[in-house]
Amino acid sequence: DIVMTQSPLSLSVTPGQPASISCKSSQSLLHSDGKTYLYWYLQKPGQSPQLLIYEVSSRFSGVPDRFSGSGSGTDFTLKISRVEAEDVGVYYCMQGIHLPRTFGQGTKVEIK
Amino acid sequence: EVQLVESGGGLVQPGGSLRLSCAASGFTFSSYWMHWVRQAPGKGLLWVSRINSDGSSTSYADSVKGRFTISRDNAKNTLYLQMNSLRAEDTAVYYCARGYGAPGGFDYWGQGTLVTVSS
Numbered sequence: 001d002i003v004m005t006q007s008p009l010s011l012s013v014t015p016g017q018p019a020s021i022s023c024k025s026s027q028s029l030l031h032s033d034g035k036t037y038l039y040w041y042l043q044k045p046g047q048s049p050q051l052l053i054y055e056v057s058s059r060f061s062g063v064p065d066r067f068s069g070s071g072s073g074t075d076f077t078l079k080i081s082r083v084e085a086e087d088v089g090v091y092y093c094m095q096g097i098h099l100p101r102t103f104g105q106g107t108k109v110e111i112k
Numbered sequence: 113e114v115q116l117v118e119s120g121g122g123l124v125q126p127g128g129s130l131r132l133s134c135a136a137s138g139f140t141f142s143s144y145w146m147h148w149v150r151q152a153p154g155k156g157l158l159w160v161s162r163i164n165s166d167g168s169s170t171s172y173a174d175s176v177k178g179r180f181t182i183s184r185d186n187a188k189n190t191l192y193l194q195m196n197s198l199r200a201e202d203t204a205v206y207y208c209a210r211g212y213g214a215p216g217g218f219d220y221w222g223q224g225t226l227v228t229v230s231s
Contacts, residue, residue: 039217096217
């Protein structure tokens with residue numbers, strides 16, 4: 001199984017400041033079709049996960065442009081350019097190239 | 113609007129069975145892979161199972177293989193998870209999620225249904 005490792009596991013951010021979460025996979029997520037199957041999800045308190053970023057860097061419908069994803073192969077980053085109060089929750093990366101789908105441990109983001 | 117609504121969770125004794133349902137609306141259900149993902153209390157996300165669009169192919173996490181069965185009824189726009197021989201460690205919120213391509217991730221999730229396995 002592909003192991004997904006996130007860091008840090010928790011983050012306390014002042015509103016308006018940037019935040020960055022790292023995700024590393026134990027195998028390359030680059031598929032022979034040329035796409036890289038790395039996803040980012042946010043689970044807000046008491047809610048189900050919601051898709052933020054698909055295929056490394058594409059924002060899902062309705063996701064604010066303060067969220068951006070980057071990376072390649074096995075190293076990926078989610079950046080929030082200016083954190084807002086509504087961004088609190090747990091962020092998960094997930095690989096979508098092989099079964100079983102596997103998630104990172106989650107990064108809890110809170111507001112200072 | 114895409115909607116996924118799970119039901120069927122509850123309290124069950126160890127060794128018991130439960131069937132979860134996920135009612136889909138707002139999209140052509142028969143065109144998408146579907147998945148089940150679970151989350152134990154206070155823990156992270158764990159993929160459980162997937163089924164392809166016509167139901168001819170399924171996959172399972174090792175932890176549930178041989179005990180859980182995923183299925184779908186495209187005429188009823190409904191996904192199922194039959195869970196047998198339940199264990200305490202199966203206690204979790206179970207989410208259904210729409211597959212976003214194959215390979216691929218999940219784009220829409222339901223609100224989840226809680227399964228508690230306890231005597």
